[in-house]
Amino acid sequence: MRTWFWTLLLAVVAVALAVVLRSHTGNVIFLVSPWRIELSLTLFVLLVLGGFVALYVALRVLSWLLAIPDRMRVWRGHRAQARDHDLLERGWTQLLEGRYGQAEKDLTKLLGQTRVSSRRVLAALSAARAAHGLGEFARRDRLLDAAREHADGNTGLQEAIATVAADQLLDQGRAQDALAVLTPLQEGGARHLHTLRLLLRAESALNHHDRVFTLARGLMRRNALSKVEAESLIDRAGAARLRAAAASGTEAWRSVWKDFKSDERVLPEIALAGAMAFESAGEPEEAARILETAIPLHFTPSLIDAYARCDADQVPRRLAKAEAWxxxxxxxxxxxxxxxxxxxxxxxxxxxxxxxxxxxxxxxxxxxxxxxxxxxxxxxxxxxxxxxxxxxxxxxMALPVLAGDLALPPADTNADPAHLDAEGEYSAYPPEFIPVSAPVEVLPTSAPADYVLDPDARAIEREATAALEPDPPAVAPARGDIDIEEYFDSAPIPVPADDAPRADYGTPLSGTAGTFESEKRNDDKSHLPSDKQG
CATH class of the missing domain: 1.25.40.10 (Tetratricopeptide repeat domain)
Structure with missing residues (x-):
């Protein structure tokens, strides 16, 4: 619209000028010694206009040429700004996505290449947040120090640095250090909601109940905390204040109780602490009234249990109330x-x-x-x-279930055969009785040998044990382990009382006693040691 207006205006001026020049014919004479220049008025006007246009164009071209360095500087600045914005946008996007490693890389690059101090502070704070997400707390502290250096006394940037540092210290569990960072902001008059929330977190972690109570009240009044969270903090902090004042042994708890609002006195922990304080002061009726007001609103087991603990004279009233509930x-x-x-x-x-x-x-x-x-x-x-x-x-508690004895009962060995007669048959009578009260000699024991590192230890230990222990009594071997032929070749055969064969030996012998004795002598000779033969 603006272009059309100026075009129409120039057309009107041109038409008017042509009409005027056509109706006013004349000459313009320039006397320049020794020359005399005579021009028509129309030509003169056209030359003036053309000269003006040429001069304007020349001046504009000259100005454009002279402004080239400034324009190049501005262009480089815009390009650097676009590059910085691209890095900052990419770094923040990755930071919000949780890719802290790549975010820290891009933001650290931005910190090294940008020349704007505020942008350096922003890059350093963002990189510090990424390093905090990676758990690199030492690198995070260095980035926070770099942000403080580039703040250059800017109050707004210093508050931003303190807020970010306090938030990260609280996440790390260093509430005391976070409080030291936030205290100058509070003394300087900073009343931002986020700063107050951080102060509340720090004071709550340090169990500063008076400060928690005041901050929670203020934030709830400004709708900066949800009602449930604020009431929980007020309840816990107020009850702690009341118990501490009651434990001091003075009447200071009464002033603390009066400081509570009516909707705060019915909170569970505050009501319980107040009832205990009045009960200790000898005012059970007031303690009962407090609990009776709080229980219908917050029907918690602790309040009900406290209401049931009373003297016998308070039972009828409280029993009627409890039965109504x-x-x-x-x-x-x-x-x-x-x-x-x-x-x-x-x-x-x-x-x-x-x-x-x-x-x-x-x-x-x-x-x-x-x-x-x-x-x-x-x-x-x-x-x-x-x-x-x-x-x-x-x-x-869960008591253990004792398992039954899984071992087999001991075998009854009273009727087991333990003796072998001359014919290899087991006798039916029991072994000789050994008295239980007989003293048993306990042999000294040595440290266990290492059979892996010392292969000869087993043989050495066996020899030492054999030397210390007495010879064991002869025990009849198992029937399966006896070679009957070897037994008859080596065992002594008792001489019978008469030559007649015995019926319990099985097959009768056909020889006489002399023949039997000669066979015995031959067997004895065959079992002599080898060094006596020949």
């Missing part, structure tokens, strides 16, 4: 156990047994069995008490 939750095991405890405190034995039996039928709980054992012990039902105490033990 039981009507809404008839299958709540913890509530049934607490009712049993209340009945035990009030010596209502039948009701206590009823509630505890209902509870133990729903859940095999060691505490419930122990309460039943105490109840039955109080009622002189010792067998039931012992049974429930045993069940409490088995419910607490």
């Amino acid at each position: 039981l009507q809404k939750r008839p299958t709540n095991v913890d509530l049934l156990t607490s009712l049993g405890m209340l009945c035990l405190n009030g010596q209502l034995w039948g009701q206590a047994e009823h509630y505890l039996q209902r509870s133990v039928q729903m859940r095999n709980d060691a505490r419930t069995h122990a309460l039943l054992g105490s109840l039955y012990d109080r009622l002189d039902r010792s067998q039931d008490a012992v049974r429930h105490w045993r069940l409490a033990t088995t419910a607490t």
Whole structure:
């Protein structure tokens, strides 16, 4: 639209100029001694316009030529900026994808080649985050130091460096170092939500309950924390504050309790700590009111158990409240156990047994069995008490099942044959009795030999054992190990009382006694040692 406007304007001017020049004919004379130049007015106007255009073009061309170095510098700057942006974009993309190695490589390259200080700080911080993801904490610290060097006193960049460093230190578990980094920011007036969240993480890790309570309150008020997370932090920190103040032995816990808001006093841990504090101060009615307010909102076993621990004069009121809760939750095991405890405190034995039996039928709980054992012990039902105490033990831990003895029973060797008669038959009578009370000589033992490194150790040990031990008594070998022919050739044969053959020896002998004795002498001669023969 703009181009069309200027084109139309120039056309109108040209037409108007042509009309004027046509209606006003005249000459223009230039007297330049010794020359006289005469031109028509139309030609003069055209020459002026052409000269103006030529001069304008010449000046523009000259300006363009003189601006070449600046344009080249700007062009190089744009190219470097595009290259830096490409590296930064690629590095951040890889960092978000979790490819920390390649991301650190590209970002470190950007740190070395860029000339812009802010871009160097950004590259160093990004590379430090990638190194932290790789677990290279020493290299991460060097990159953070490089980022601080290139910050050049820029407050915004220094806060960014401190925030990144604190976040990574918290991930590493160094809460004290992270708090040291964040403290200057807090003193300098930094109230960014991310900085406050990091401060909350550091204070919570260091168990600074006062600071955690204040920070969690502030962040929840600014909707920077979810309600569930904020209430959990406030509950834990507030209960710790209240218990610490109550443990000091002074009345400082009352001021801490007054500092809580109404919706904070019904949180489980704060309500439990407050009830314990009032109970210790001798105000059980106030402790009961606190628990009665908190239990309908947070029906937790710890609150119910604390409500059941009371003196006998508090039992009727608390028992009525607990039974009202039981009507809404008839299958709540913890509530049934607490009712049993209340009945035990009030010596209502039948009701206590009823509630505890209902509870133990729903859940095999060691505490419930122990309460039943105490109840039955109080009622002189010792067998039931012992049974429930045993069940409490088995419910607490898994007792091992003792395996049966897998070894075979010892064999009865009283009727086993142990003697061999002359004919190779085993005798039926038992071996001679050896008294058990006879002293047994214990031989000295030596260290076990290494049969692998010392092959001769086995033979040496065998010889030493044979030298120390007495000769073992003769034991009849097994029947299968006896060569009957060898036995008859070597064993002495007793001389019979008469020459008549014996019926129990099997086949009768055909020879006489003299023949038998001569055969015996021949056998004895055949068994003489070889060195006496010949």
